[in-house]
Amino acid sequence: MSNIPYKIYLEENELPKDWYNVRADMKKKPAPILNPATLKPVTVDELSHIFCHELALQELNDTDAYIPIPDEIREFYKMYRPSPLVRAYFLEKKLGTPAHIYYKFEGNNTSGSHKLNSAIAQAYYAKKQGLKGVTTETGAGQWGTALSMACAYFDLACHVYMVKVSYEQKPFRREVMRTFGASVTPSPSMDTEIGRKINAEFPGTNGSLGCAISEAVEAATSKEGYRYVLGSVLSQVLLHQSVIGLETKAALDKYGIKADTIIGCAGGGSNLGGLISPFVGEMLRGEADYDIIAVEPASCPSLTRGKYAYDFCDTGKVCPLAKMYTLGSGFMPSANHAGGLRYHGMSSVVSELYDQGLLSARAVEQTSVFEAAEMFSRVEGILPAPESSHAIRVAIDEALKCKETGEEKNIVFGLTGTGYFDMVAYQKFNDGDMSDYIPSDAELEKSLSQLPQV
Numbered sequence: 001m002s003n004i005p006y007k008i009y010l011e012e013n014e015l016p017k018d019w020y021n022v023r024a025d026m027k028k029k030p031a032p033i034l035n036p037a038t039l040k041p042v043t044v045d046e047l048s049h050i051f052c053h054e055l056a057l058q059e060l061n062d063t064d065a066y067i068p069i070p071d072e073i074r075e076f077y078k079m080y081r082p083s084p085l086v087r088a089y090f091l092e093k094k095l096g097t098p099a100h101i102y103y104k105f106e107g108n109n110t111s112g113s114h115k116l117n118s119a120i121a122q123a124y125y126a127k128k129q130g131l132k133g134v135t136t137e138t139g140a141g142q143w144g145t146a147l148s149m150a151c152a153y154f155d156l157a158c159h160v161y162m163v164k165v166s167y168e169q170k171p172f173r174r175e176v177m178r179t180f181g182a183s184v185t186p187s188p189s190m191d192t193e194i195g196r197k198i199n200a201e202f203p204g205t206n207g208s209l210g211c212a213i214s215e216a217v218e219a220a221t222s223k224e225g226y227r228y229v230l231g232s233v234l235s236q237v238l239l240h241q242s243v244i245g246l247e248t249k250a251a252l253d254k255y256g257i258k259a260d261t262i263i264g265c266a267g268g269g270s271n272l273g274g275l276i277s278p279f280v281g282e283m284l285r286g287e288a289d290y291d292i293i294a295v296e297p298a299s300c301p302s303l304t305r306g307k308y309a310y311d312f313c314d315t316g317k318v319c320p321l322a323k324m325y326t327l328g329s330g331f332m333p334s335a336n337h338a339g340g341l342r343y344h345g346m347s348s349v350v351s352e353l354y355d356q357g358l359l360s361a362r363a364v365e366q367t368s369v370f371e372a373a374e375m376f377s378r379v380e381g382i383l384p385a386p387e388s389s390h391a392i393r394v395a396i397d398e399a400l401k402c403k404e405t406g407e408e409k410n411i412v413f414g415l416t417g418t419g420y421f422d423m424v425a426y427q428k429f430n431d432g433d434m435s436d437y438i439p440s441d442a443e444l445e446k447s448l449s450q451l452p453q454v
């Protein structure tokens, strides 16, 4: 082993004091989000009906590069941060690669993923504004869990609309949220107008993320003292997640390591955006160059096969419109897709960076993702989330390329969470029941034909 430790830890006092807002360094900014009624850029006032005021300001702030992390949030971060940057010595050995592989592990907290980094920030601003509580949606359950932890910490009510199929298939996720004090409702429910409408139109539906978002927004905007919060896609979430990239960069700098390749999985784009932000900032300022790869599922390929256009963020079309790489808000990944990352669109910041050629994208099939997860778990001792395993897949592929060329590249990837609540997916894989589904061009054309005319 070299002089680089297995785990590079930062000290508590090295925890970042500011979040980094990559939009400030972008010459061409992401397109503004639009009011769905007027199709004009939304104002802070309009956004403040949906989001906490401070978060509305952050959402529209594309000029301040550094935004101080309030002390109360840093105190909470200290419970589980700085998170380790791990040198994957055992994986390197297994692959027989000359590449050096590092991963930033965000699964070291009870919620099990990076989502807590933004959940605690959003709960803090809600509390500071004197709100009673927040509403949100959750698909697989990671975001709902993170938010319920954050709300428990600040003594806020937390109402989670959980996609019905997950609510039924993941009862233990639901119980974790309830233990932290959240109320959890299967979506579509009969509590909201949009839920009743969807139930009437599609009796027995399993629900979808887009529908749960609409329900949560309706619940927040129709109740006094509540706001809606979202765990991915938004620019404010990428901002909070920049803590991942800032720590990663600080840890690499400590040992004089220059990353060559940086890899992250991409669902709505928040962990990827957070991980790459400081590095992309250097690229934008002409200080350094990196090979950045976003990895998405072949069954929900928004960057590699989507269109860069304005689209709805939710099924009910109540949220602002965002310009993003999208498959169309009506797109539903195939039922056999078990690997997470199933949102139809991509963060407008990540979309714009991709459009400018600052990162590339790769789509991978889920059986190959679980093969990578299995290999990783056996040598590195961490059971990864299926979402995170998309990044593992491409990190392994890149390391194997180095084996052929003999290059000693430094490969860094984001390991966003643990897979303990995804055992049904692992069971499918272990039983040989997992298959791959790639949507046809005709299928994608169908949902893309529904894009709004903006």
Ligand SMILES: *Cc1c(COP(=O)(O)O)cnc(C)c1O
Residues within 6 Å of the ligand: 112, 113, 114, 115, 142, 143, 231, 232, 233, 265, 266, 267, 268, 269, 270, 271, 272, 341, 385, 387, 388, 416, 417, 418
């Ligand atoms: C939610 C989630 C993701 C995907 O969300 P992004 O916003 O794309 O980061 C990835 N990994 C884990 C473990 C998650 O919970």
